[in-house]
Amino acid sequence: xxxxxxxxxxxxxxxxxxxxxxxxxxxxxxxxxxxxxxxxxxxxxxxxxxxxxxxxxxxxxxxxxxxxxxxxxxxxxxxxxxxxxxxxxxxxxxxxxxxxxxxxxxxxxxxxxxxxxxxxxxxxxxxxxxxxxxxxxxxxxxxxxxxxxxxxxxxxxxxxxxxxxxxxxxxxxxxxxxxxxxxxxxxxxxxxxxxxxxxxxxxxxxxxxxxxxxxxxxxxxxxxxxxxxxxxxxxxxxxxxxxxx
Ligand code: SF4
Numbered sequence: 001x002x003x004x005x006x007x008x009x010x011x012x013x014x015x016x017x018x019x020x021x022x023x024x025x026x027x028x029x030x031x032x033x034x035x036x037x038x039x040x041x042x043x044x045x046x047x048x049x050x051x052x053x054x055x056x057x058x059x060x061x062x063x064x065x066x067x068x069x070x071x072x073x074x075x076x077x078x079x080x081x082x083x084x085x086x087x088x089x090x091x092x093x094x095x096x097x098x099x100x101x102x103x104x105x106x107x108x109x110x111x112x113x114x115x116x117x118x119x120x121x122x123x124x125x126x127x128x129x130x131x132x133x134x135x136x137x138x139x140x141x142x143x144x145x146x147x148x149x150x151x152x153x154x155x156x157x158x159x160x161x162x163x164x165x166x167x168x169x170x171x172x173x174x175x176x177x178x179x180x181x182x183x184x185x186x187x188x189x190x191x192x193x194x195x196x197x198x199x200x201x202x203x204x205x206x207x208x209x210x211x212x213x214x215x216x217x218x219x220x221x222x223x224x225x226x227x228x229x230x231x232x233x234x235x236x237x238x239x240x241x242x243x244x245x
């Protein structure tokens with residue numbers, strides 16, 4: 001295990017958060033399935049990293065029910081009915097046995113840093129569930145809190161909106177990031193960066209586990225990394241990011 005991952009896991013544990021290492025995707029999925037009781041009701045907070053693991057299918061295959069509102073519009077329901085169905089599932093997923101999601105950044109001193117539009121994804125990490133599991137690719141680990149904010153502001157948020165709305169044709173947003181790929185700290189009513197959270201310790205009432213996978217997952221990189229690695233992270237993200245309608 002690389003030293004920065006070991007340091008991060010130790011820091012999580014010092015904060016009474018379960019820090020688990022997975023050398024590969026099958027190991028990560030096995031650990032998630034071990035943590036979640038088979039008869040638990042699992043709320044999914046949307047996470048491209050979790051989709052890349054394929055763990056939702058593994059959970060459903062063994063009979064564990066997953067409340068997943070982040071499915072393609074053509075999943076059998078259309079239009080207004082689809083929106084109402086999605087709202088209901090998002091609400092139900094905020095209060096159930098377990099919450100499964102990803103994070104924007106994880107600092108080497110064990111802090112989970114996130115920005116969200118509505119707040120449902122971040123709130124589920126610390127409220128409403130006796131068990132919460134966050135899956136993290138090693139590319140999401142950053143040295144400091146300042147670098148977590150910089151990573152989210154300069155890389156993750158603008159790239160996310162640019163890919164979803166500008167490149168993949170998801171719901172349109174008239175925000176600077178969609179037009180240019182750069183954050184303008186906008187005041188748009190369509191701003192997606194409305195809520196910032198930092199989890200600094202085990203949330204009271206939630207058994208929080210963080211599974212660090214020894215590979216790149218989800219969206220996030222340091223601009224100094226080799227271009228091929230960045231291009232690979234971006235391309236993999238584009239394949240599985242959820243497109244709102
Ligand atoms: S603050 Fe506005 S411009 Fe910046 S990434 Fe968020 S939505 Fe885009």
